[in-house]
Amino acid sequence: MTISTLSTRHHQTAELNMDQIFAQAANNENISFGMGLPDDAIFPSAALAEAFNQAIQQEGATIFQYHATQGPLSLRQKIATLTAEYFDFKPSPEHIILTQGGQQAIDIVGRAFLDKHDHIIVEAPTYMGALDAFDSYEPTYHEVALESDGLDMVQLEATLQQFPETKFVYTIPDFQNPTGVTMSLAKRQQLLALAEKYDFYVIEDSPYRYLRYSGTPLPSLAALDTHGRVILVSSFSKILSPALRTGWLVANPELTALFLTIKSTLDVQPSHLSLMAIDYFLSQHRMADHIATIIENYREKCWLMLDRLAADMPAEVTFTQPEGGFFIWVTLPDTMDATALLAGPVLTEGQVVYVPSEMQYASRQVKNHFRLNFTGVTTEQIHTGVARLGEILQRQCAAIQ
Amino acid sequence: MTISTLSTRHHQTAELNMDQIFAQAANNENISFGMGLPDDAIFPSAALAEAFNQAIQQEGATIFQYHATQGPLSLRQKIATLTAEYFDFKPSPEHIILTQGGQQAIDIVGRAFLDKHDHIIVEAPTYMGALDAFDSYEPTYHEVALESDGLDMVQLEATLQQFPETKFVYTIPDFQNPTGVTMSLAKRQQLLALAEKYDFYVIEDSPYRYLRYSGTPLPSLAALDTHGRVILVSSFSKILSPALRTGWLVANPELTALFLTIKSTLDVQPSHLSLMAIDYFLSQHRMADHIATIIENYREKCWLMLDRLAADMPAEVTFTQPEGGFFIWVTLPDTMDATALLAGPVLTEGQVVYVPSEMQYASRQVKNHFRLNFTGVTTEQIHTGVARLGEILQRQCAAIQ
Numbered sequence: 031m032t033i034s035t036l037s038t039r040h041h042q043t044a045e046l047n048m049d050q051i052f053a054q055a056a057n058n059e060n061i062s063f064g065m066g067l068p069d070d071a072i073f074p075s076a077a078l079a080e081a082f083n084q085a086i087q088q089e090g091a092t093i094f095q096y097h098a099t100q101g102p103l104s105l106r107q108k109i110a111t112l113t114a115e116y117f118d119f120k121p122s123p124e125h126i127i128l129t130q131g132g133q134q135a136i137d138i139v140g141r142a143f144l145d146k147h148d149h150i151i152v153e154a155p156t157y158m159g160a161l162d163a164f165d166s167y168e169p170t171y172h173e174v175a176l177e178s179d180g181l182d183m184v185q186l187e188a189t190l191q192q193f194p195e196t197k198f199v200y201t202i203p204d205f206q207n208p209t210g211v212t213m214s215l216a217k218r219q220q221l222l223a224l225a226e227k228y229d230f231y232v233i234e235d236s237p238y239r240y241l242r243y244s245g246t247p248l249p250s251l252a253a254l255d256t257h258g259r260v261i262l263v264s265s266f267s268k269i270l271s272p273a274l275r276t277g278w279l280v281a282n283p284e285l286t287a288l289f290l291t292i293k294s295t296l297d298v299q300p301s302h303l304s305l306m307a308i309d310y311f312l313s314q315h316r317m318a319d320h321i322a323t324i325i326e327n328y329r330e331k332c333w334l335m336l337d338r339l340a341a342d343m344p345a346e347v348t349f350t351q352p353e354g355g356f357f358i359w360v361t362l363p364d365t366m367d368a369t370a371l372l373a374g375p376v377l378t379e380g381q382v383v384y385v386p387s388e389m390q391y392a393s394r395q396v397k398n399h400f401r402l403n404f405t406g407v408t409t410e411q412i413h414t415g416v417a418r419l420g421e422i423l424q425r426q427c428a429a430i431q
Numbered sequence: 432m433t434i435s436t437l438s439t440r441h442h443q444t445a446e447l448n449m450d451q452i453f454a455q456a457a458n459n460e461n462i463s464f465g466m467g468l469p470d471d472a473i474f475p476s477a478a479l480a481e482a483f484n485q486a487i488q489q490e491g492a493t494i495f496q497y498h499a500t501q502g503p504l505s506l507r508q509k510i511a512t513l514t515a516e517y518f519d520f521k522p523s524p525e526h527i528i529l530t531q532g533g534q535q536a537i538d539i540v541g542r543a544f545l546d547k548h549d550h551i552i553v554e555a556p557t558y559m560g561a562l563d564a565f566d567s568y569e570p571t572y573h574e575v576a577l578e579s580d581g582l583d584m585v586q587l588e589a590t591l592q593q594f595p596e597t598k599f600v601y602t603i604p605d606f607q608n609p610t611g612v613t614m615s616l617a618k619r620q621q622l623l624a625l626a627e628k629y630d631f632y633v634i635e636d637s638p639y640r641y642l643r644y645s646g647t648p649l650p651s652l653a654a655l656d657t658h659g660r661v662i663l664v665s666s667f668s669k670i671l672s673p674a675l676r677t678g679w680l681v682a683n684p685e686l687t688a689l690f691l692t693i694k695s696t697l698d699v700q701p702s703h704l705s706l707m708a709i710d711y712f713l714s715q716h717r718m719a720d721h722i723a724t725i726i727e728n729y730r731e732k733c734w735l736m737l738d739r740l741a742a743d744m745p746a747e748v749t750f751t752q753p754e755g756g757f758f759i760w761v762t763l764p765d766t767m768d769a770t771a772l773l774a775g776p777v778l779t780e781g782q783v784v785y786v787p788s789e790m791q792y793a794s795r796q797v798k799n800h801f802r803l804n805f806t807g808v809t810t811e812q813i814h815t816g817v818a819r820l821g822e823i824l825q826r827q828c829a830a831i832q
Contacts, residue, residue, distance in 0.1 A: 035544065035598055036543055036544060036689065037542065037543065037544055037545050037546045037549070037568070038546050039542075039546075065497065067496065067497055068496070070492045070493055070495070070496050071492065073492045073495040073496070075487070075491070075492045075494075075495060078487070078495065079484070079487040079488065082483045082484070082487065082704075083480070083483075083484060086476070086479070086480040086483065087480065090476070091471045091472065091474045091476045092471055093476075093674060094471070094474040094476060094479065094672035094673070094674045094675070095468065095469070095471050095474070095672075095673065095674060096466065096468055096673045096674070097674065129698075130531055130697075130698035130702075131698050131699055133696075133697070133698050133699045134697060134698040137696065137697055137698070141438065141440075141567060142437055142438060143436065143437060143438055144438050145438045145439050145440075146547070148438070159696075159699065162695070162696040163696055163697075165696075166542060166693075166696060167438070197436055271495035271496075272495070272496065272497045272699075273494060273495045273496060273497070273498065273702065273703040273704050274495070274702070274704065275698065275699075275700070275701070275702045288437065292567075294563070295534075295538065295560075295563040295564055295566075295567060296531075296534070296535060296538055296564075296697065297530075297531035297532050297534050297535040297538070297676065297698075298532055298534045298560065298676075299676070300676070301531075301674065301675070301676045301702045301705055302674040302676075303483075303674050303675065303705060304702055304704065304705065
């Protein structure tokens with residue numbers, strides 16, 4: 031038996047071997063701006079430990095039994111309240127489905143909608159994990175460029191005119207991964223108008239929305255949606271703890287039953303114990319207070335990294351100015367290759383890790399950008415790491431002139 | 432937008448609406464032999480609570496952070512030891528992948544191997560959750576009848592001759608779900624010889640193997656396998672707690688990397704907190720001791736149910752004689768329809784729930800059997816429930832004569 035008996039979906043990505051780069055990100059000798067890690071230091075560890083304790087003591091042995099696929103109602107009610115507070119609309123707990131992180135929510139959407147060669151639209155660049163999930167269903171991707179205020183609406187409508195059978199647009203409207211860009215209100219409204227005109231769903235992936243460091247919040251797509259076209263994905267990974275592996279889907283009534291069936295097929299049901307611990311935590315702690323603490327910490331790091339990039343980068347290198355979230359997007363001159371640079375001087379001399387753009391485009395072709403994370407590193411690492419990157423890029427830019 | 436924009440895989444199962452039946456199983460006024468629940472009363476709740484406590488205290492804040500997709504090495508080492516003890520072979524921890532229950536392990540295998548219309552062989556009947564998972568990849572099923580000592584080997588080879596492109600055989604060799612049947616040693620050897628001859632993988636799904644109430648253990652397929660053709664799936668759900676959602680895959684070296692990539696695509700990584708709690712539990716408690724306690728409890732219930740079935744069922748009704756596991760399979764006269772009976776007198780008069788055979792065959796066509804679970808009910812419920820079922824079936828059988 032040879033590897034050729036595997037399904038076709040696993041041939042296409044065989045060339046990209048990023049595993050070694052990720053291993054470098056986990057190597058403590060390097061400064062990693064690579065992964066999208068929250069800061070360990072602000073996990074409410076004692077409170078979560080106490081919440082696990084209480085949940086087990088008070089729920090008794092049944093907490094260890096099988097439970098409902100959708101997740102406990104009491105937690106879905108609290109997520110509805112959290113959504114009302116941060117997304118300006120309050121979903122019914124009946125339409126909230128707990129998932130194994132936001133990643134599983136994205137996979138569920140892919141599995142629900144996509145047959146091989148179906149058309150979908152993604153931002154260019156976009157979240158690499160979403161591309162991985164959608165790849166499983168072998169869709170035909172159409173990329174629409176991301177501008178500093180969100181999707182290029184002219185290109186989006188042209189794409190829809192050419193491919194009116196498009197099933198959905200996948201977007202991260204707030205503090206986008208990987209660029210940090212936020213979609214303007216006008217574009218949010220245009221996107222929803224186009225969804226109605228061209229009859230497609232909008233997947234609003236929004237794990238970062240809670241974390242705004244400056245500027246004014248804009249209404250979520252889900253709040254602006256009046257036709258049940260938005261499927262909202264969010265998660266506790268960035269605001270509580272990723273190890274809890276707890277995300278959720280908010281769907282319209284027709285889709286809820288199907289998404290639940292798919293969730294059941296994937297892994298029967300969520301980790302009830304973790305969900306109940308979160309439920310107990312939320313009963314006793316105001317999420318908004320904890321989020322305010324996180325914002326204080328991450329705002330400082332975000333602004334520091336922007337400051338150091340401005341100071342250390344050569345003039346040819348540009349970068350985004352996020353108002354929140356986890357990431358800054360750096361653009362090199364067209365001819366430069368961020369993957370090759372990483373494998374070369376950035377890792378070997380600078381001992382710095384970033385995520386090169388290549389794997390963050392559906393085309394896997396664009397090489398002259400990279401993503402920097404500022405939340406999972408210390409301010410000292412930001413100083414040192416950006417200085418090292420700056421030195422290398424100064425040299426590289428000088429060399430191509 | 433209409434439901435027609437969903438992927439094709441979700442059209443085929445729309446007719447089967449078993450949700451109401453499952454809701455009945457969760458209704459406390461009914462006696463449920465339906466789900467495959469372990470008995471709450473033997474969860475080691477206090478020890479697990481203590482394990483969560485210790486894990487969080489001793490690991491510190493990093494326990495709440497992102498971790499490796501494969502799961503912690505220390506737990507994989509313990510699973511290797513458990514496998515050595517119960518499956519007669521010791522896998523390398525490098526080839527063990529932690530999954531969100533056994534269900535996700537099955538889904539990963541399906542995703543790795545199956546393109547639409549690919550050929551696979553399943554037992555008839557088989558685990559309904561595996562059918563749900565494989566359905567997502569729209570394979571062409573070939574069913575091979577299950578005899579009292581496992582797969583019908585003549586039919587299996589005839590099927591392989593006709594469909595030599597078959598990618599894998601999915602089997603539950605020990606105390607099969609739903610029949611309780613165990614595959615004989617001779618058939619295990621024949622199956623592996625056929626795997627070599629016709630070049631296919633064998634998926635050995637074995638969550639129940641630990642729970643033998645009588646008879647002599649037979650070597651696992653994984654232990655007999657000398658060509659890396661067996662992919663082993665198991666889980667803590669039946670021997671520790673299903674709410675921990677912790678299963679695993681044991682794969683050959685070539686498949687491990689691919690399975691890890693798929694796992695990462697599905698939900699990034701397992702619930703590290705639950706895995707670490709299990710790891711601490713296993714550091715301080717002998718799993719074999721806990722399993723011995725479970726066996727005592729379930730053996731009594733198994734034997735009681737067999738005894739009551741013998742006493743209460745009409746002569747036309749037959750049932751299997753499992754030596755372990757969770758289930759007994761009941762066969763009605765050919766003309767009877769277990770689904771209709773359930774929706775009719777069994778639920779409304781008897782207030783008893785079972786799982787009708789229809790959804791446990793890939794064909795979804797066979798209606799005259801049902802599955803009974805004996806582990807999740809009390810001995811009193813077994814007495815009462817089987818008596819009620821017997822009364823209804825006595826009447827039904829008398830009516831068709």
